[in-house]
Amino acid sequence: MKISHVLSTRQFADPSILQRLFELSLEMEKNVVNEKLFPVLNGKVMATLFYEPSTRTRFSFESAMNRLGGRVISTEAAGHFSSVTKGETLEDTIRIAGNYADVIVLRHFEKGSAEKAASVSRVPVINAGDGPGEHPTQALLDMYTIWREHGRMDKLNVILMGDLLYGRTVHSLIQLLSIFPQNTLTLVSPPTLKMPESYTQILREKNISYTETDTLPQDLSSVDVLYVTRVQKERFADENEYLRMKNCCNVDETILSRLAPNTIIMHPLPRVGEISPAIDADPRAAYFRQAGNGLFVRMALLELLFQKRSLEQKTLVMGEKGFW
Amino acid sequence: MKISHVLSTRQFADPSILQRLFELSLEMEKNVVNEKLFPVLNGKVMATLFYEPSTRTRFSFESAMNRLGGRVISTEAAGHFSSVTKGETLEDTIRIAGNYADVIVLRHFEKGSAEKAASVSRVPVINAGDGPGEHPTQALLDMYTIWREHGRMDKLNVILMGDLLYGRTVHSLIQLLSIFPQNTLTLVSPPTLKMPESYTQILREKNISYTETDTLPQDLSSVDVLYVTRVQKERFADENEYLRMKNCCNVDETILSRLAPNTIIMHPLPRVGEISPAIDADPRAAYFRQAGNGLFVRMALLELLFQKRSLEQKTLVMGEKGFW
Amino acid sequence: MKISHVLSTRQFADPSILQRLFELSLEMEKNVVNEKLFPVLNGKVMATLFYEPSTRTRFSFESAMNRLGGRVISTEAAGHFSSVTKGETLEDTIRIAGNYADVIVLRHFEKGSAEKAASVSRVPVINAGDGPGEHPTQALLDMYTIWREHGRMDKLNVILMGDLLYGRTVHSLIQLLSIFPQNTLTLVSPPTLKMPESYTQILREKNISYTETDTLPQDLSSVDVLYVTRVQKERFADENEYLRMKNCCNVDETILSRLAPNTIIMHPLPRVGEISPAIDADPRAAYFRQAGNGLFVRMALLELLFQKRSLEQKTLVMGEKGFW
Numbered sequence A, B, C: 001m002k003i004s005h006v007l008s009t010r011q012f013a014d015p016s017i018l019q020r021l022f023e024l025s026l027e028m029e030k031n032v033v034n035e036k037l038f039p040v041l042n043g044k045v046m047a048t049l050f051y052e053p054s055t056r057t058r059f060s061f062e063s064a065m066n067r068l069g070g071r072v073i074s075t076e077a078a079g080h081f082s083s084v085t086k087g088e089t090l091e092d093t094i095r096i097a098g099n100y101a102d103v104i105v106l107r108h109f110e111k112g113s114a115e116k117a118a119s120v121s122r123v124p125v126i127n128a129g130d131g132p133g134e135h136p137t138q139a140l141l142d143m144y145t146i147w148r149e150h151g152r153m154d155k156l157n158v159i160l161m162g163d164l165l166y167g168r169t170v171h172s173l174i175q176l177l178s179i180f181p182q183n184t185l186t187l188v189s190p191p192t193l194k195m196p197e198s199y200t201q202i203l204r205e206k207n208i209s210y211t212e213t214d215t216l217p218q219d220l221s222s223v224d225v226l227y228v229t230r231v232q233k234e235r236f237a238d239e240n241e242y243l244r245m246k247n248c249c250n251v252d253e254t255i256l257s258r259l260a261p262n263t264i265i266m267h268p269l270p271r272v273g274e275i276s277p278a279i280d281a282d283p284r285a286a287y288f289r290q291a292g293n294g295l296f297v298r299m300a301l302l303e304l305l306f307q308k309r310s311l312e313q314k315t316l317v318m319g320e321k322g323f324w
Helices: A015-033 A056-066 A090-100 A112-118 A136-150 A168-177 A197-205 A241-248 A253-257 A287-307 B015-033 B053-066 B090-100 B113-120 B136-150 B166-177 B197-205 B240-247 B253-257 B286-306 C015-033 C055-066 C089-102 C114-120 C135-150 C167-177 C197-205 C239-247 C253-258 C287-307
Strands: A043-051 A071-075 A103-108 A126-131 A157-161 A184-188 A209-213 A225-228 A264-266 B047-050 B071-075 B103-108 B125-130 B157-161 B184-188 B209-213 B225-228 B264-266 C046-052 C070-077 C103-108 C125-130 C158-160 C184-188 C208-215 C224-227 C264-266
Touching: A015 A136, A015 A287, A043 A056, A043 A090, A043 C055, A043 C264, A056 A071, A056 A103, A056 A126, A056 A136, A056 A287, A056 B047, A056 B071, A056 B090, A071 C055, A090 A103, A090 A112, A090 C055, A090 C287, A103 A112, A103 A287, A112 A126, A112 B103, A126 A136, A126 A157, A136 A168, A136 A225, A136 A264, A136 C224, A168 A225, A287 B090, B015 B136, B015 B286, B047 B053, B053 B071, B053 B103, B053 B125, B053 B136, B053 B286, B053 C046, B053 C070, B053 C089, B090 B103, B090 B113, B103 B113, B103 B286, B103 C197, B113 B125, B125 B136, B136 B166, B136 B225, B136 B264, B136 B286, B136 C015, B157 B166, B166 B197, B197 B209, B286 C089, C015 C135, C015 C264, C046 C055, C046 C089, C055 C070, C055 C103, C055 C125, C055 C135, C055 C287, C070 C158, C089 C103, C089 C114, C103 C114, C103 C287, C114 C125, C125 C135, C135 C167, C135 C184, C135 C224, C135 C264, C135 C287, C158 C167, C167 C197, C167 C224, C197 C208, C264 C287
Parallel strands: A043 A071, A043 A103, A103 A126, A157 A184, A157 A225, A184 A209, A225 A264, B047 B071, B047 B103, B103 B125, B157 B184, B157 B225, B184 B209, B225 B264, C046 C070, C046 C103, C103 C125, C158 C184, C158 C224, C184 C208, C224 C264
Antiparallel strands: none
């Protein structure tokens, strides 16, 4: 299993790749929980280049690198990178950052920016979200959580609920769930926030059984995963419409009582009312464990990226062009 | 001596606790001064979550963690934490940060925020200032400075001077000085910035002798500590009133000449004219040493927080709920 | 070779000092390229205090420190340092930062700020740019690039082209090139952006042959170094004048075809059109290697600063004034 960059969920849409990645992630989890040092990236430097703030994602990557013994150089305001304000292209910024760091974690507001960065980078690039584009490590930690809590990625009864139109995480999850047999999906959303046709088409192509609805089904006793997303206020022109919509898709103690004991409730967080804090203490509330899993999956990806890189001795000759 | 969190000066208002903490702080000071490596927190990660900037405090904590071999993930603009702007509660932010870090240093503008954070956190929380609330590590470094320079915490003749109404540091210092016998306090402030009644009451309850005045006493020959605070312009409606007030409480060469050779002059810094730079070179000017002591006390606190945490082996079982 | 601070290019304007520094830089380059750990600054802490953003420079220093095993505490917005907004002087800020860090990297908008900082600092200060003043590490990495690629610093035919009036890097380069014999300079700039008299005077004093012109010479076959700088739009009152000027000094495939095989093209970056990306892949395009060289030179400087510092055992006595 060789990865040069982490750019898209599609790179990982393969059962055996996911299996290997998650086994390594579980190893990482064991090391962290047991406080076992695992400094395999000692001497390596990661640059986190964030053009829009996302402290959660940044912290998760930086903690992963540090727990592997690596070091981090970081900016949470790359847009104010003085060279950017002077008109430097992303390509030039990446080329230069690649002189100082051994891996670049890029968060950018523009779709396709991660691929553009990777195309010129001499070091691995990890896409930590490229605007309306992808956020592959989020997709992987979601899938890891399902595997970690249920022990399998097939034969699952999954409900995706909330904003299915703009919710980037549920789109990615559909791509990953559809590569395993016998999964069943229920897509619950307000009519104006339905799953885009391009994603339901994937389900049909892969023969994944699915239902679309605007209310949560009555019988929840066989649900394995209830994945809730945030309905963003800014999607609605009218405040009242927002409030009515939002309430379609919230989880509270009443809904909890209808779920089976082994159902897990997931949410990419932050939540703003979709899930009542009253259910946080219930073991089925998996969303904080889910966020924590981001650490292990990112540790695993970092290790994989560096395994690939060769360590052969290089000879420098004065007067010759430098290696960089 | 076990501490789970560092939230309030009150946790440390006990002579034997202070004594033990300061002995450990002195050990840390020796290690730093002699450039002795002491990487007891190797593999641990600290998150500094600052909702308002305070580079001095942040640097001090981050240096402490690094000098103990630990690692740091940091934000100096947690208010722009994208999830916060999306309406996430402090409790959720803390739960998630606690998945990535082994200890959280929180600076927040809201009184009580540190206790709120600690109530949901799976890792230790250190209060690095909660607005008008507390700043316990500042109080501890102030008291450490007195102990370090005088060798005792009792039988001290202490002057607190400046803004005693809003000055958070002098309030904390009163709490710590009053647990030791035979200390004497002189409270010097403009009439409108007097020490609040709730703090002078502590002094009366503990039988600490004190005087309140609006001018520095003539006889300064027996003063052990002259603690000066900044009089903030924004406390005054009228510029002239500010200037008149401010001048009541400044320290210059004339006042220095009236102090005994072993008096120490303290100030929480930053200063803006209260203390003339002309006296910086005098050995009695202790304010920069005082700031430096923050490093040693914070190192000691960090070590104590981690001593408490158990290191027992944990077994992960697939399909079971995760530990986090 | 002892250095206490890195403040000015003038400190290094000596052939034997440059030679030793660059040999050490080359050692650093070998270690990095061969992924050899070299943790000589283990246990040391660097503070990067940036009053204006420059992520490129900051990343380069922070990577250097990390690759030497040291640790970094960092602010990219020191102007928002709350104590600065409260009116603290730079001197006080430096004194306090020097309590937490073993070396301070200062970027400030005010000329002379680095010297001011060094005058009160108990730890080494590195000038990472003081506004219209100096940026000595940039000058050193430029000169290192010439030495690294040509194997010598004398007998060079060098063209400096672009904004020679405001371009800080070309001014520094003149100082360093003029200490070596038999270098020849061609200064190409729009008439309004000519090299200041104070710098051409250095060339005359050192008997360095030079020519001033507003167009690139026809015969480029013997050029060793073509150093291009950015012509900043904000220097011109009139947009059209800017466009006409800018075009005088750009490098594209046509110009490349006229250069000898061993010419190197340098640029301090960021570029905004002065150099066409179409020539990036040509081995003569040295500007990204040049940026990368900043890492090695900064590693060498850091090691030199710490070599100087003594490590003798110090005895702490309670009740005595602290060391700091």
